[in-house]
Amino acid sequence: MRLRHVLTAALVLSTASLLAQAAEVGPLHEGEAVVTGQDDGAERRRGLAEAMAQVIVRLTGDDALLDDARTAFLRDHPADFVTTLTYEDRLARKKVMDEQGTRERSFRLRVAFDAARVDAALTDAGLRLWQGERPTVLVLLTIRDSGGTFTLSRAGTRGIGQREALMAAAAWRALPLALPIMDPEDAAVIRAGDGGIGPAAVTALCRRYGVDRLLLGRLELTDAGLWRSRWSFDAFSNDAADPAPLPGGASDGLTFDRAIHQAIAAGGRWMARRAP
DSSP, rough: HHHHHHHHHHHHHHHHHHTTTTTTOOTEEEEEEEESSSHHHHHHHHHHHHHHHHHHHHHHHGGGGGGOGGGGHHHHGGGGGGGEEEEETTTTTSSOOOTSSSSEEEEEEEEEEEEHHHHHHHHHTTOOOOOOOOOOEEEEEEEETTTTTOOSSSSSSHHHHHHHHHHHHHHHTTOOEEEEOOHHHHHOOOOOOTTTOOHHHHHHHHHHTOOOOEEEEEEEOOTSSSSEEEEEEEEOOOOOOOOOEEEOOOEEEEEEHHHHHHHHHHHHHHHHOOOO
16 A cells, blocks of 8 residues: 555655646736836836736637627726736846946736736626636647657747747746657657658657646748648547647748737637637
């Protein structure tokens, strides 16, 4: 019995370690924006509007609602819902530059909104909130560029820009995403050359990383210097929808950061609509 407990604890610690570098998920009712100065009223209003837009997307999973009349009151009057706001000097921990202090500095405006009132405004408008625990998603992104084909990993020397774009897009939406470590065990089940894996590999990876879903992506550099991508979901539960193309996730002729942003936005909508 003691050995069983030791093995169970080791498995839990191993899984926790594998997920240690998942995209950090912030509070759903908090948003942020980069603004110039602390005393400019117009900049503050712009920053509050951007922060509220982030909160709307985090709570609903759908960035299309930022152009929807049902969210207009929240977007037009974000200051009415603020509980706290703080300014973080973006240069505070950096070496002083010659021009630093000669013009308005840029700050990160962090805003916390009244959770009950924001939720009520959205539900009163007939919108469904994405409630409950967010599923953790392992992203298997195969990238083909001028240097060849590889699978994006959490700490590899290739695909640094793509990794940063992926994690930033996920964090902005409060989506817990993780990348594989791509050790020999991962390499044994992932075929980087074709961007697809079979059901047995899906099951093995989901179990190893302790995730709920698997997002498969392929990003290819075109002759025009832009990127083509396609994405699909697979799941440990092997429900009827798997594998499924990700609606709105495919793109052609975009920069890689825009292609990734579009795919993660589509993934958020897909999961929010299927949430309990």
